[in-house]
Amino acid sequence: MSNKIEKTFEIDGMHCAACVANVEKGLQAVNGITDSRVNLMTNSAVVAYDNTKVTTDSIISQITKLGYKAKLGRPDILKQNERELVRSKKNFIGAFLFTVPLMLIAMYPMFTDIELLAIKESAVVQAILGGFILFYCGRSILIDAFKQLTNLRSNMNTLISMGTLTAYFWSLYATYLIFNGGEEFLYFESAAMIITLILLGRFFEAKSKGKAGEAIKALMSLTPPKALAEINGVELEIESATIQKGMMLIVRPGERIPIDGRILENRPDIDESMLTGESLPVSKIEGDEVFGGSLNGNIPFKMEVTTERDQTLLSSIIRLVTDAQSQKAPIQKLADKISSVFVPIVLLIALTTLAVWYFVAPESEMMVRSVIAVLIIACPCSLGLATPTAILAGSGRLAKEGIIIRHGDIFEKVTKLNSVIFDKTGTLTMGQLEVVEVKSFAEMNEQDIIGLTASAEIQSEHPIAKAIIAYQKKYQLEKRKIKDVTIFPGFGLKAEYNNRRLVIGNSTFLKKEKINLGNAETFGESEMQKGRTVIFVALDERITGMIALADKVRPEAKDVISYLKSEIETITLLSGDTRTTAGGVARTLGIENFEAEIRPEQKQTIVQSLKRAGFKIAMIGDGINDAPALAEADIGIAIGSGTDIAIESSDVILVRSELSDIIKLFKFSKFTMQIIKQNLFWAFAYNILAIPVAAGIFYPLFGWSLSPMIAAGAMSFSSLFVVLNSLRLNSIEL
Template sequence: MSVTHTFKQPGPAVISPTPLNEWQFPVEGMTCASCVARVEKALGSLPGVAEANVNFATEQASVKASGKVSMETLKTAVEQAGYAVGEQSLRLKIGDMTCASCVSRVEKALKQLPGVLSAEVNLATETAEVKVSGGSATLSQLIAAVDKAGYRAWEIQASGVGSGTDPDSAKKPGATWWPIALAAALSAPLALPMLGGLFGKHWMLDGWLQWLLATPVQFWLGARFYRAGWKAVRAGAGNMDLLVAIGTSAAYGLSVYQLLVHGDQGMAHLYFEASAVVITLVLLGKWMEARAKRQTTEAIRALNALRPDTARRRRDGKDEEVAVSEVLVGDLVVVRPGERVAVDGEIVEGATQVDESLITGESLPVIKHEGDRVTGGAVNAEGLIVVRTTAIGAESTLARIVRMVESAQAKKAPIQRLVDQVSAVFVPVVIGLAFITLLGWGLLAGNWEVAILNAVAVLVIACPCALGLATPTAIMAGTGVAARHGILIKDAEALEVAHQIKVVAFDKTGTLTEGKPEVVDLVALEPTDHARHAVLAWSAAIQAGSEHPLAKAVTQLALKEQILVPAAAQVRAVAGRGMSAVVEGRELRLGSPRFMQELKVDLSAFAARAQELEAGGRTVSWLADVTEQPKLLGLLAFGDTLKPTAGPAVAQLHALGIKTALVTGDNRGSAEAVAKQLEIDLVHYQVLPEDKAAIIGQLKDQIGEKGGRVAMVGDGINDAPALAAADVGIAMSTGTDVAMHAAGITLMRGNPALVADAIDISRRTYAKIRQNLFWAFFYNVVGIPLAAFGLLSPVIAGAAMALSSVSVVSNALLLRRWKGKAQ
């Protein structure tokens, strides 16, 4: 049954109707008609909302409201009512952006569309990340909005790997060098007399010859500035192109005026060289900037190049070469020595060594046997192997890595939002300053010729590009070099926050240890082989279907000793405590001392032995029968080897001035033994999974007062809440997908030493951001007054403007030299 309500804002009739916007969006979490009424009340009570309809059957809301109401306001109202607005993310490639002001215009155009929740545009990657309420704003509407704002947009194909490519890339100003060469050839004769004057050589080209050389530079090679500037004017905004167009047109126009009015009276003062050389320098700067920006995306291009176009598929005993896109999950793929593995999969035949250096950062080849997993893009070093495909296309490891790096590079760091606010008003302010300069020199000094030249210098030297590129280029370079070293950073916020980390909390099993525990001791209450075998058999039965590392250790020992494992029924995991099951008619419990204490099991018989084992760093599990009276049956002790890199990892963090903590569900003895061996500062033991997040919260409260941040490093499902609670979650890729999803940083190798590297690259990246922003602001704050007071010629101003963006990008590119310390 369809339930639809309508909520209308009470009040007198409106005499002059105001145009209303209409939004339609999905609402999630409604279960009955009362939910509908609650959502409608929340929406209808917002100022500016004229009508709100919610349909329970379709789970859709329709709202009519004035232009003062935004989709973000509606979303907040729905969430405060206890429901959620369904949303999806869309990615666009944006063309024709030239400066930070363009970013603000594109974002504004996208955000004005009904249904758009947020829009982030990145100048360096030339992409837009748009979140829309499900089904409300289509891709074509987004593209149309960008087009209306004066830019081009096209879809980024979700092929699994790579970004969308510009359909007109060959036409982009940075794509070819010939316009710069031609502009330089035409401008050189105009600039040479100016340079000759420095050496006492005074000569000048004929005025009409100067006009002949400058005109094609101004209106042909410089036409892009007029086109982009006109689009900005039509959209009621400004950009760098508008500043260049106005400035060079003023210099060119003054020269034409002087030539026409005073040309017959002798050699007039002409400034064709100013307009022509400025356009040439700006074109050169944009070309150099485009080349430098391309280098910041080198990491993604290197990853894209790893995927082979074809694969050798085996069907019915025959091998055939097919496109990788034709391979399906479950297909067998043959990989010869020296070839790249085409798909993610599991080796079903053969053994080899594979080079995964470009994916994980691991420099040494990794030995692989039957049953081991291989990653698409890795190089098969020696043996022929047959791989059963487990993931293809967008779900492959390589595709997910590329998506994560692209997403991180496209997202904005928090500091960028301040820059965007400045950039949004930058061009209008500069035009205002140029106008003041013009009037000041013209009215006060009485020299309108000088006034025009100084105003031109103000317009030309102002550079919003450097502001717009300062942060994203550093983030692109930082995330790119991190990816090459096996550190995947999910978003720019994680990268920015990581530089403030003062405490790193580690999980133990699988993070600092190998995560492959073995049963090192097994003791039964009755000292007989039969009793020992029974304890092992029952323990294996309880854990037969578990993926927990300790469970695998028990089942492997039972298999090794050829123990017959009985069937278990009513198997249940008790979070943070252990497991329960019925085996051979017995109610059995296996787990931690806390679990046994809650069951009132007497552990005194093995208390001393357990304490001795725990002091040696062993993990102890207890087996009890609770069928009638709780009775202890035995204990199992597990040993897990510390990773060779665990010690150096902790030492490197201490060298960076960072404290370390161990947060584990293991017993006190085992936790303290590991902490002592690794010299970890703080220890939290016997922590339940649900309490790990609370421990992280306590650390954040303590460190946050001093301006520091807390990171959590883990690899399992039980670490996910703590990873999400930390300021920065760091997950091992050797762990679960749940952990990686909750983390802001993923380490592609199970090497804890990469944690220090991740923090180090974050610090270096943030330092580059601060350097770039300082120089971008300093350049404008110092350069504009110098130009306004007549201390810079338009040509010098143009050269400075062209070099400012290039210097910012080049400074960011220095991050590519960074080398991690993790082996």
């Protein structure tokens, strides 16, 4: 038994990409931890470790030593965002209320000859107001920076703290000089405004994070807070949180079903659109499964609870979406590597700026304001948000479309695919046989042939029999009295009808029974070339008719194949059916490469061989026999109506079971990667362009410089831009 396990931890106190890098490095330095994936957007860490060497308590202790709060368990993103929003709003309002009078006192003399306070009194009041803003409203920034310093690490709070503390204590020194008859520039208002703008940026960031998590919020809201239970024959209203497996519930018209279960009484129409995207209500009968979160339409019904609350379809979808949002895309690794060395580089640039301006113009205020501006404007927050905000918004948007991605790297992987493999039955086809052609050869018409065959097959559970019986019921064709039915599995049946010998089956079976197929064999071969299954009907050694059945190709399959042909190099169809049947479907859809009569392990082998040839492969399937290939492929895509095993082996789940959602997945992955690249470009370009201006490099030539206040506003805007750009994914039409 393996000792390696994986746990998720909620982390509080991370603000930038450098924080992420600090936590990851700190965790990976612990003996026994094999991997750690930290996500800034969801404030979580997924840690893989050997439980014989490391405990969850020691992991939490290590994160605490790094300067952050941690606890075991998946973060409740909604509550987390709510707490962050309340906290950031409170801090910003406090800072704002004290910054306004401070700015009036500091700036008023610049625009008028009237002084609100004398110079000395003004300096003291500014120091008091600025101190409250910096050390109370901005205390979380300073505390975190101090914790990082004690661990010999740094992050964006390090830069903010150094910039604002430099401004504040320089101003205290300047105040001392003023009281001794000197004239110096004060930066109390700069330190205060920087903190206020940073807090404003974090408030907007928290609001934007909340919007990005709206998909999860919408899913969670599908569970009603209360339910009507039948306990000992009495109907009682109970909290949904107290529902247990085995309980009996009553669901009235217009109410949402609180949990998964099985219908015991009545036949309601259920609206499952919020779960599956299917717009039409689904008619249910006794014994049918119903899902929590779906809406009862027309009549009340009684149901039995068949699952625990944390094992419902809805909770599974929420868990999958949350997991995907907690994953890190490969493209983020570049940003993380840069962020891990970014802060030390900025500190070096700030020291260089200080040294240069000290020797070039020691009496100039440019020395102090340039150092402060460099420290403030270079905070790497936008780098840390560039990828996770897009993944959060993108996975949530797809969830609304009934497309569940299980990993955050799916978007990037999809854009790199160059080969797609399809299972046939249940994926490209409906997975249900239908009668598509009936031909009469002698003495009976088409209706007689169906009525006769359906009557003979009435006891059979074979898919062919079921399809013929369904066809007979659909058109209400007359049944016949059949007796002495003998079934030969895989071949056909023999029976008696009106004292005549009745033989129904495939061509091999009829030939074995010494029945001459004649021209019917030619018709049969023609139908089989189209990928259809053919059975013959004979009375007294004479062919009377032929029935062709087909596993109907999904109506959207042709459009999907046509789209994929324009996007990737190869499309392959794999099937356990005969070569004739598989080839017929392949030709219908325009698929050139197909393999027939293959076993499940052969599907996996084919995927492996294509991967060895350098292909990036998506496998799309729905059955148990597809599970090994789905797991082996770079991306496994499961049709939602498929088996649990196939779904568990996949990376993407098409909940609505619509093949056209593959087009949406491909298109949306492109959009998401474009957004991520735009975010990263902005984050890098912003720093590359802004830092030289803040350092005052262009001041001697063009007079370009940045005040610390403008630097703080630009830094906050940079992070806000990244978040808002990612939220554009919510408005993209699919």
